[in-house]
Amino acid sequence: MDSAHLHDPFFRTVTAEEFRHADLAGLAAGRCAAVRVPHLQSADDCARVVDALQDVAFDSYSERRVQPSVMRFGVGVSDHRVNGRITESYWPALRAARESWRFLRLPFDPMARARQAIGEHWPKGVAVGRHRGRTLGAGVLREAPQGFRVHYDDAEREFEEFLLGSPLVAQLAFNLYLSVPTTGGETVIWRKRWHPEDEKFRPPQSYGYTDDVVRRAERLEMRPTVGEGLLFDSRNYHAVRASSGARRIALGFSLGLTADGDLLAWG
Ligand SMILES: O=C(O)CCC(=O)C(=O)O
Numbered sequence: 001m002d003s004a005h006l007h008d009p010f011f012r013t014v015t016a017e018e019f020r021h022a023d024l025a026g027l028a029a030g031r032c033a034a035v036r037v038p039h040l041q042s043a044d045d046c047a048r049v050v051d052a053l054q055d056v057a058f059d060s061y062s063e064r065r066v067q068p069s070v071m072r073f074g075v076g077v078s079d080h081r082v083n084g085r086i087t088e089s090y091w092p093a094l095r096a097a098r099e100s101w102r103f104l105r106l107p108f109d110p111m112a113r114a115r116q117a118i119g120e121h122w123p124k125g126v127a128v129g130r131h132r133g134r135t136l137g138a139g140v141l142r143e144a145p146q147g148f149r150v151h152y153d154d155a156e157r158e159f160e161e162f163l164l165g166s167p168l169v170a171q172l173a174f175n176l177y178l179s180v181p182t183t184g185g186e187t188v189i190w191r192k193r194w195h196p197e198d199e200k201f202r203p204p205q206s207y208g209y210t211d212d213v214v215r216r217a218e219r220l221e222m223r224p225t226v227g228e229g230l231l232f233d234s235r236n237y238h239a240v241r242a243s244s245g246a247r248r249i250a251l252g253f254s255l256g257l258t259a260d261g262d263l264l265a266w267g
């Protein structure tokens with residue numbers, strides 16, 4: 001039998017009304033691939049953020065590394081990483097990004113709310129991670145009408161020193177969908193982690209890989225709805241399909257689980 005047709009019963013999504021402790025622990029343990037909470041935020045609150053962004057310019061990620069381009073509001077640590085270290089440029093960029101957030105004059109902090117919702121049943125809650133004593137960015141908003149290439153996110157491999165001061169026993173990507181397109185925009189996750197052989201599928205300098213890297217791997221495809229919160233294991237290869245018809249804006253951050261049970265966010 002072609003291995004592409006075999007199903008791993010642990011490679012599945014769990015849908016729940018909130019982020020339950022058992023589902024987060026199960027996700028970290030590899031007992032499921034993603035946890036979806038369809039109504040994490042109300043459509044009204046999502047619309048409030050989207051409205052505030054109406055006339056706001058997004059930056060784009062480094063065009064050298066990220067093709068096709070991905071638009072971003074806020075600062076991501078990946079754009080300030082050289083040879084596995086955070087460059088000093090990150091900190092003033094982060095201060096400027098915090099200023100831009102204040103400029104939106106939102107009646108609530110959507111990142112803090114998301115952390116609160118994820119940490120509601122987690123013993124220590126969710127805090128923003130710190131790097132060498134300095135608090136990292138809490139997350140970004142991303143808009144990628146042309147999608148994200150197949151890639152994985154793993155701070156253990158991306159950073160030479162521990163990003164959050166200690167090893168991360170699990171790493172998750174969080175997204176809250178504030179606005180969704182009419183066509184496309186699916187999040188796709190493959191049951192595959194990086195292998196050294198995969199480098200032949202990565203164009204030089206690129207963060208992402210060609211689709212061949214996930215050929216034959218089992219796949220999950222999700223179509224997010226407005227207000228949905230999604231958590232998945234970011235070390236699995238994943239991608240976002242191109243979209244059209246309306247903006248696809250997701251609030252996103254990474255989460256790392258330490259051996260002490262701390263769930264720490266960074267953008
Ligand atoms: O926008 C998404 O659905 C996923 C984006 C992504 O690559 C991530 O959150 O790591």
Ligand SMILES: [Fe+2]
Nearest residue numbers: 152153173238
């Ligand atoms: Fe990602």
